[in-house]
Amino acid sequence: MFAAIDAGDVAKTNAIDSDEVDPIFGEIGEQISGAAAASRANSDQHLHDLAVIQARVLFSTPLVFTFGLGLVVFFWRVLVSYQDQVKRAVEREAEAARRNEQRFRALVQNASDLVLICSPDGTVFYQSPATHGPWGYTDDALLDEAFTGLVHPEDTAAARDLWDQTQAVRGATKAVELRCQNAAGAWRHAELILSNLLDEPAVNGLIATVHDIQDRKIFEQQLTQQAFYDGLTGLPNRALLCDRIKQALVRTGRRNTNVGLLFLDLDKFKIINDSLGHQTGDELLIEVATRLKASVRAEDTVGRLGGDEFVVLLENIADDVSVLPVVEAIKKQFGRSFLLEGREIAVTASIGIAFGDASRDQADSLLRNADLAMYRAKAAGKGRHVIFDSSMQVDTLARLELENDLRAAIDGGQLRVHYQPIVPLKSERVTEVEALVRWQHPTQGMISPLDFIPLAEETGLIIPLGLWVLKEACRQAAIWHAQFPIDPPVVISVNLSPRQFQMPDLAEEVERTLQEAGLPARYLKLEITEGTIMLDVEATISTLSRLKAIGIKLAVDDFGTGYSSLAYLKRLPLDVLKIDRSFIKGIAENAEDKAIVQAILLLAKSLNLEVTAEGIENAEQAAMLNSWQCERGQGYYFARPMEADKATALLGRLGLSPLPRVA
Numbered sequence: 001m002f003a004a005i006d007a008g009d010v011a012k013t014n015a016i017d018s019d020e021v022d023p024i025f026g027e028i029g030e031q032i033s034g035a036a037a038a039s040r041a042n043s044d045q046h047l048h049d050l051a052v053i054q055a056r057v058l059f060s061t062p063l064v065f066t067f068g069l070g071l072v073v074f075f076w077r078v079l080v081s082y083q084d085q086v087k088r089a090v091e092r093e094a095e096a097a098r099r100n101e102q103r104f105r106a107l108v109q110n111a112s113d114l115v116l117i118c119s120p121d122g123t124v125f126y127q128s129p130a131t132h133g134p135w136g137y138t139d140d141a142l143l144d145e146a147f148t149g150l151v152h153p154e155d156t157a158a159a160r161d162l163w164d165q166t167q168a169v170r171g172a173t174k175a176v177e178l179r180c181q182n183a184a185g186a187w188r189h190a191e192l193i194l195s196n197l198l199d200e201p202a203v204n205g206l207i208a209t210v211h212d213i214q215d216r217k218i219f220e221q222q223l224t225q226q227a228f229y230d231g232l233t234g235l236p237n238r239a240l241l242c243d244r245i246k247q248a249l250v251r252t253g254r255r256n257t258n259v260g261l262l263f264l265d266l267d268k269f270k271i272i273n274d275s276l277g278h279q280t281g282d283e284l285l286i287e288v289a290t291r292l293k294a295s296v297r298a299e300d301t302v303g304r305l306g307g308d309e310f311v312v313l314l315e316n317i318a319d320d321v322s323v324l325p326v327v328e329a330i331k332k333q334f335g336r337s338f339l340l341e342g343r344e345i346a347v348t349a350s351i352g353i354a355f356g357d358a359s360r361d362q363a364d365s366l367l368r369n370a371d372l373a374m375y376r377a378k379a380a381g382k383g384r385h386v387i388f389d390s391s392m393q394v395d396t397l398a399r400l401e402l403e404n405d406l407r408a409a410i411d412g413g414q415l416r417v418h419y420q421p422i423v424p425l426k427s428e429r430v431t432e433v434e435a436l437v438r439w440q441h442p443t444q445g446m447i448s449p450l451d452f453i454p455l456a457e458e459t460g461l462i463i464p465l466g467l468w469v470l471k472e473a474c475r476q477a478a479i480w481h482a483q484f485p486i487d488p489p490v491v492i493s494v495n496l497s498p499r500q501f502q503m504p505d506l507a508e509e510v511e512r513t514l515q516e517a518g519l520p521a522r523y524l525k526l527e528i529t530e531g532t533i534m535l536d537v538e539a540t541i542s543t544l545s546r547l548k549a550i551g552i553k554l555a556v557d558d559f560g561t562g563y564s565s566l567a568y569l570k571r572l573p574l575d576v577l578k579i580d581r582s583f584i585k586g587i588a589e590n591a592e593d594k595a596i597v598q599a600i601l602l603l604a605k606s607l608n609l610e611v612t613a614e615g616i617e618n619a620e621q622a623a624m625l626n627s628w629q630c631e632r633g634q635g636y637y638f639a640r641p642m643e644a645d646k647a648t649a650l651l652g653r654l655g656l657s658p659l660p661r662v663a
């Protein structure tokens with residue numbers, strides 16, 4: 001049986017009766033059958049399970065497939081989207097890079113800066129195109145050149161220094177201001193910025209950026225010019241002058257020398273400025289500046305303090321005498337007349353001189369001393385120079401005091417008008433009186449107008465002062481007319497100063513004064529000096545015409561001293577020429593004076609003007625002038641100026657009878 005089993009002969013095996021084999025085999029067989037049945041059942045269960053699984057699988061396969069497909073699609077989409085994103089990012093970066101490059105290119109091409117890349121030995125191996133900027137170099141103009149070739153010879157040392165400092169330190173950036181030449185050959189102010197990029201593989205050189213700062217430099221220079229130089233003449237102004245004086249004083253200590261300071265003030269500048277206009281005044285100042293510079297050494301400083309005040313600073317002055325050649329040179333320059341508005345005008349300057357050294361002086365005290373000396377020079381007459389001495393400080397204080405006193409005098413009733421008769425030489429009767437102002441000073445007594453009229457003119461006090469005199473004289477004349485019915489009534493003559501003559505409302509002011517006084521205009525004569533008239537003939541004609549239209553008589557005072565142009569003279573609406581007393585003085589003994597006076601008389605006749613001779617001091621002069629047909633005379637020979645009550649008494653005594661001699 002076992003053999004049949006072993007041989008796999010199932011049929012034979014099955015045919016063997018189990019009992020014949022062994023009863024035990026029955027048990028075994030049963031057990032096996034049981035086991036087989038169990039096994040079968042088990043198998044069936046497995047098969048069933050498998051079938052279930054199979055069914056489940058069969059049932060779930062489409063789901064899995066669908067799910068897997070979904071995953072694939074999902075991942076595909078993710079992948080595609082990621083790829084898109086990456087692509088877009090790459091494109092964006094490429095675009096940004098392209099734009100950056102375009103921008104950089106545009107910047108470099110259109111930048112006004114010139115950018116050079118140089119090798120360590122300073123040779124240019126890259127040059128930005130700078131054709132359109134201030135530098136104007138074409139693309140390769142500077143290639144293979146040393147970058148210092150651009151730099152101004154005077155700035156080459158600074159450029160080399162910058163190069164050495166920058167080249168020594170990798171990554172360093174340094175800058176310096178210097179001048180560089182552009183393609184047209186012009187030198188321009190530039191800021192040279194050097195960056196050491198030798199460690200940068202893409203560059204491997206030193207970048208030199210040449211940045212144009214021409215405009216800024218010019219602006220800076222303008223600011224400096226404005227701060228330290230006079231805008232009109234270009235000369236150092238007060239601030240710079242003071243600084244130079246300070247420095248010069250410091251140097252005196254080291255060199256054991258002196259500083260010499262000349263303080264110049266133009267004589268009569270105000271008159272020129274007011275009458276010929278500010279533009280002409282400016283022209284004069286510019287010409288004065290030029291002439292002053294021509295009078296001194298290159299190392300000396302000429303400056304302008306303002307107005308018509310100039311200063312000359314002289315260094316290394318051994319003694320007082322060594323400034324005199326400079327003073328003479330300046331005077332020589334002023335010896336030539338100045339051509340202003342086509343006219344030759346003589347201008348003089350008063351010069352004050354002060355010396356200083358570091359041990360005792362400071363800039364401002366030195367200036368003040370020179371200024372004081374200048375005032376002394378002015379007082380001594382025009383065109384003079386005076387050297388400072390300490391006594392002048394006292395005088396200046398006195399002058400300041402005088403100015404204050406004069407202000408008080410005008411308001412405080414200290415002014416008086418004195419009257420000097422003017423007589424026809426034939427009849428020697430008083431037909432006219434000249435009003436002459438006096439100052440009754442509370443402590444100094446009677447002060448002559450010669451001592452305060454120039455000060456009043458300078459300070460502008462002449463305007464209120466002159467108006468007061470005019471009012472007082474007209475008031476007095478009106479009283480005399482009422483008191484003494486002489487026929488014709490006495491004429492009152494009043495002086496007008498240059499400043500008064502410039503008053504725009506002069507004619508109106510005079511007319512108002514006449515009305516207030518009740519004096520007819522034909523009994524007022526206004527005297528204007530020849531100098532005032534000739535300053536601006538056109539303006540003079542207009543002012544005189546307005547006065548003439550009111551009916552006032554007009555006289556030229558001090559005639560013969562003011563270089564009148566005869567051509568202009570005949571255009572002026574004048575009535576009288578008053579010959580200056582300096583000519584009358586010498587007529588008896590001086591042939592020249594005699595000839596001048598005769599010529600003036602002839603001229604007056606041809607211009608249809610009457611003549612008054614001033615300063616007649618004796619009978620001989622009166623007789624000579626009378627014989628030359630001079631109409632009128634004034635002078636100590638006839639009468640000195642007198643107070644109003646004395647003049648009133650004189651007029652009352654005289655009536656129409658000749659004047660008794662008072663001198």
Ligand SMILES: Nc1nc2c(ncn2[C@@H]2O[C@@H]3COP(=O)(O)O[C@H]4[C@@H](O)[C@H](n5cnc6c(=O)[nH]c(N)nc65)O[C@@H]4COP(=O)(O)O[C@H]3[C@H]2O)c(=O)[nH]1
Binds near residue numbers: 435
């Ligand atoms: N040596 C000498 N001198 C004589 C003789 N006869 C008259 N004089 C002086 O000559 C001056 C004549 O006045 P002026 O030429 O207008 O010269 C005047 C005038 O320019 C000015 N002045 C006087 N009063 C006024 C005024 O009210 N206004 C203005 N703007 N100036 C005035 O002051 C100047 C001087 O006036 P005064 O000192 O009063 O001097 C007066 C008078 O006293 C003489 O025979 N010999």
